[in-house]
Amino acid sequence: MTAMKRWWLAMLAPAMLSLGCLEGADARSSGPVSEELREGEAALASAVFTGTVKDAYGKPIPGATVTLNGVNRTTDSSGKYFVSVTAASEGYILNVNKAGYGPVTEFLSAGKLNAVHVLPQATVRQINPTVNSVIETADVQISIPANSLVNAAGQPVTDTVLVSVATYAPLSMPGDFTAVNASGKTVALESIGAFFVGATDSKGGAVNLGQNKTAQVFLRVPAQVKTMPACVLEKKCRAAMWRFDNTTNRWVEQNANFNPTSTGTNFTLIGGPASRPGNLVPTNGGLGTWNADIEKTAPACTIVQFVGFDESCYNPSGSPTPPGITVNLQLMNAAGTYLTRTDTVQSDALFIALYNTRANVEQEVGITFPPGAPESCANMTITSTPDAVGGYPVYTPSGGFTRFDSGAPWGGVGFPKDSMGNNIDLSDVLVGDFPCNSQVTFQHL
Incomplete structure (x- = not known):
């Protein structure tokens, strides 16, 4: 049973590069609160969202309003929130705002736990x-x-x-x-x-x-x-x-x-x-x-997969708020320079999709394991389609990264669709039913 969660990497724009968004992941959760939208149960299921709202310095923001498909919640003294709503096949729009900060809006296709939302200080x-x-x-x-x-x-x-x-x-x-x-x-x-x-x-x-x-x-x-x-x-x-x-x-x-x-x-x-x-x-x-x-009008998309990594590679401390694996991106903009973005994924994110990105340009994707992760986590392979450019991939004691072409436009705008016209999910990725013309896999050995 799979569930897709999408998260965006905003567009890079150093010199006006038409970047794309780093989005969503199909996910499975083994935690006490399931993030899965089980097939056949969508009409009855609930989607659960938890997270923390912080400022640019990592300080929690209490009293922020979190609105998810019309349901409002207020963050507690630690900046945390919990929202449960009826499952919606069309996805969820999450808005976060508080006076004195710039608002943040995200699209999620399924429930998501332990999200972190950073509001820019006004x-x-x-x-x-x-x-x-x-x-x-x-x-x-x-x-x-x-x-x-x-x-x-x-x-x-x-x-x-x-x-x-x-x-x-x-x-x-x-x-x-x-x-x-x-x-x-x-x-x-x-x-x-x-x-x-x-x-x-x-x-x-x-x-x-x-x-x-x-x-x-x-x-x-x-x-x-x-x-x-x-x-x-x-x-x-x-x-x-x-x-x-x-x-x-x-x-x-x-x-x-x-x-x-x-x-x-x-x-x-x-x-x-x-x-x-x-x-x-x-x-x-x-x-x-x-x-x-x-x-x-003709962006590209890239599938990024994470295969075989143990829970300890995401959460070596066993914390209820896992640090996660950091995903590091460098995406080329219209001026031919690279914009940098980082985000984190948890063990329930089996893939993510970078979309609305610039087509037919080199891009770099890497991962870094959290402090305390076993050294064995870095025992992995990094493969890509198209093949990596010369000198890549590069492996480090705490992760690795590679650089490869983003590929031709996938034929649409926004999150990529499968052959049936639906947003791709994990099952589509596993059988290759997705339109993205580039792909990278981080696989633990």
Whole structure:
């Protein structure tokens, strides 16, 4: 009985590489709480989700709101949560947010235990909404004209407003880099800068730009990306501004006067309802979660398998919160440089899929065992299709890594599908019923 869990590696974007998302794993669990969605029992089963919400320094965040398919929970004093919901074959959208932090959204296809969600710390500025204000951080500058902000009832706000701004690393932004463009087409994205901006009045009520009121933004190219990819400046690749819809887990292209430079992107926030594909009205939702991205219409995907590793290779201490095996990725972006991302997998993750990645480029995938893991864990083979490039794979006392071509586009966008049109699961991987044109296997000997 198998269950698929998906987890994303956000898109790499050093120079606007259209990275892809590192997603999900099919899983089996031998723990006291099963993470399996058993075939034939989907309508009756429950999906269980547990995890910890932390800040960028690893400190637990109590009082964060975790919403999963409409069910709300609040993290305890240790930043932990537990959610059980009715199994849903279409999957689960998990939102995590707390005032003072940037929100995080993930898609999961099945229950997941011991997840860790990192909320980016927000910079909070107090402003007088009746005068012109400029909020600036290391990554973004937002200019809000006087008398532009309104409350939820649409009434002008005149007392103190708190504006929160948080930025996301290119591979750590919300969602899985799946988006809908202005023509209504589903595409993949590669980030060249992402941030969240929100505002509240003195009583904590939500504040936004009034109808057709505008604010100007300059979003700097992230340090990992270094400089705006030449293809954007030369208009050889399509880039635009996208606003995140956390109810659908999709980025939606917006009319925002996109104007890139070598160091960042100028664009306009316009108050009013966010536009939808095919209906670029003069408003774009104003404040919210935004991303400057390169559009990819033909991404690749890669299957990563873990075979034969003992539980001690994931959790040598026997801790109730296992440290897991670290997965290390280096994915090439549009500028031909590599973006780095790490994440962890537990013993129930028998495979993961990297998707929405750039096609036909070299990529590096490796694993590192946690401190205290038996030396025998590193006794393994690393094989790939296509074959590894010269000098790879490389084995170390604590793991190993390899570099190989990502392969041709798989023919779709988002999580790869099997021959029946369903999201691939472990049984598909075992029989080769998946469309990805690259694969790597870490196998214990």
